[in-house]
Amino acid sequence: MRKLGAILAGVVLAASSVGHALAQDGEPIPVLVSLPITGPVAAFGEHSRWGFELAFAQANEAGGIDGRPIAADFEDNRCNPAEGVKSVTQALSQKDYVVVLDGLCSSATLAIMPVIERAEIPMITANASATAIAEQSGVGGNKWMFKVNPADSGLTEAIVAWLDKEGKADKIALLAEDTDFGRAGSDGFSQALKKRGLELAAVEYYQQGTADFTGVLTKLKALDPNSIALYSIAADFQNLIRQYFSMGMKTPLTGRLILSDVPEEILKRGALDGTTTVQPYTIEVDTPENEAFVAAFEAMHGVKPNLLSFESYETGRLLVDAMERASAIEPAALRDAIESASYPSILGTAIEFDDNHLAHNNAVIMRVTDGKVEILGFSGT
């Protein structure tokens, strides 16, 4: 009787462990995404979220990672360092996430970096562009941090080199949001110009959420620079561009402009003709991979992607690739898999990380001519 009991207990245990194993097979892989869901750049957070959602939906439709779907939780950091630290710390204490993604805003991302380092969980930023992120990652100290999009220093070097080649790099004034993004743009421009014996004609910073730029634009108009470098995004950028136009300004713009956010009428009227800008991506990139991405994105979200959605999509796909190659779905193994990534980008290059865990994808140089955006070329970062 005792023997029968032992056999029954063994059968029950075996059955429960098989059941557990089966449950494990389909158990979602928890991924934490920190984004500004509210706050001044919530519109950008939205696009980043949509990019990740598309990448994970495609991976899950294809069977997930060994049958396990990827389940992303989106936490709001409001583009604010303190909110970023709070929300990520809280989320990590509640669930065993295997990776943290994006941060989006440079200031918030820089603040989150020590949190993921202490927790020993890899983080990949898709959109935060401050050069300091890469400087502090990999051999720079934080071995858990990775950055997919080019650093601002790389992008500014690319655009200044292009402007210099055309003899347009002198007397540039800079107007930027007062964040790590804007400051990194300003530093990048200063350094790239300094290399060429030049300097910025003026530097102005504004607070995120500023609606009225007429005063500073009047000042810049009176200064009459050869071009104005803008580091401005979302609603601020739209307000700026509209006010730039309505004040009859003709000074060519440069820096990092999201030309898809410029009202078509302003472009068509030629108000931005001569504008030369650099971005990690534009929807106009003419490759079959980009066409497929744009079509899938529009089908899923009903709007066209922008560079935020692109970077997050590529980061999501890179993560899926790393998960498929990792020896186990746990933070340390994932970090090693991410570190050794060689993922084919939509832009036709391979995303590989350097010693600072920074990928060096190509930058796209664009110009507005006769009211239309044209790609001048690609430049290494």
Added chain:
Amino acid sequence: MNVDFVLQLLLNGLILGLIYALVAMGLSLIFGVLEIVNFAHGEFYMLAAMGCYFLTAGAGFGYWGAVVAVTAVSVCVGFVLYEVLLRRLGGRDFERSILLTLGLSMVLQNGALYLWTATPRMTTTQYTYESVVLGPVQAPLVRILAVVLAVISFVSLYLVLHHTRVGKAMRGVAQNRDAALMVGIDPRVVSRLAVAVGVGLSGVAGAALAPVYSVHPLMGFAFLFKAFAIVIIGGLGNVAGAAIAAVALGILESLASGFFSLVVVDGLAFVLMILVLLVRPHGLFGGGVRV
């Protein structure tokens, strides 16, 4: 110093000041009559701007039709707001009123985010891309129209408050609620009207500024705190004081942005507010008489 440059800054400042006045007037009126700081004022402004956007972009309304429709709906919303939420608040419920309007602000803002997402929208009208050039200076037509609406709103409100029985009743309730009751003025009717007019003014502001600035669920925040500073500088609850303070602040900010860093401009309203509170705790025009 270049005279044209200063003239342009002065014109920008005057326009900006009148825009501030348009947003701050309703806030000041509601505080003046009910002693309620309406933290949801920015959200009513945002909803009106959203309404203007959707009416012009999707419902075939012309700009002026949208302004009228949005203002009318805002007045109705003000009536409902008073009857549903504010009516039960007494004069001693200052903290409750703050929590209530702050909570309402969050609900409206997040509801708008849920419904329309954070994507900024641009209200395009037949005036959007036109500018008026006056010698060496120029101004966008949509800003001039916003200024016209601000002036009409202020003059109308001033005339109503000072030359009609309803206006006098509002001022009576603002000055002494109990005394007003003793002479037969129903504070509830007057308060309801004040909230309706106050929210209606935020509706005018939203509709007037929808073609000027990007329209998105978080746009109310940009002006709300500045409007608070203006209302405090002008004298809590003093509508004319708020309008004067708004115009003065707009001009000062514009001049400052022409000669100093923008960082200085951002803090100007609050530095002035602190200085005024230190020197005149009731505000520049707040000698104890409100509205």
